[in-house]
Amino acid sequence: QVQLVESGGGLVQAGASLRLSCVASGLTFSANTMAWLRQAPGKGREFVAASSWSGETHHADSVKGRFTISRDNTKNTVYLQMNSLKSQDTAVYYCAAKMTPRMSSDLREYEYWGQGTQVTVSS
Numbered sequence: 794q795v796q797l798v799e800s801g802g803g804l805v806q807a808g809a810s811l812r813l814s815c816v817a818s819g820l821t822f823s824a825n826t827m828a829w830l831r832q833a834p835g836k837g838r839e840f841v842a843a844s845s846w847s848g849e850t851h852h853a854d855s856v857k858g859r860f861t862i863s864r865d866n867t868k869n870t871v872y873l874q875m876n877s878l879k880s881q882d883t884a885v886y887y888c889a890a891k892m893t894p895r896m897s898s899d900l901r902e903y904e905y906w907g908q909g910t911q912v913t914v915s916s
Contacts, residue, residue: 796907798888798907799888799908800815800816803912803913805914807880807914807916809878812872812875813872813886814870814872815872815888817869822866826844826894826897827843827864828840828862828888828889828890829841829842840853840900842860843896843898844864844871846866850862850863856882860874860875862874879914880914882914883913885909885912888906889906889907890903
């Protein structure tokens with residue numbers, strides 16, 4: 794059974810930093826593409842960043858230069874370092890896993906999702 798457990802969310806002021814973590818179990822973590830996705834209040838889910846099994850990364854334009862995805866295959870953990878946070882980054886952030894190695898920003902390709910962690914940025 795695949796489980797993805799996120800942590801690290803919270804309430805911060807604009808300009809602050811947060812680091813989200815997601816621990817995965819029940820899958821061959823090192824062989825999968827992992828991603829962070831988010832859903833802001835009243836909006837649909839959107840792609841934030843992804844990391845392939847080899848460490849190749851892709852970030853959405855809205856977070857490029859501010860957020861960085863990384864992974865530690867020895868700990869089955871994927872991280873999202875978020876710097877220079879803005880009020881528009883307020884959302885529930887989800888960790889997701891894709892069982893095929895090709896990296897994608899298409900949310901439909903991610904088979905497993907965590908429960909999410911709330912990030913609130915006050916202006």
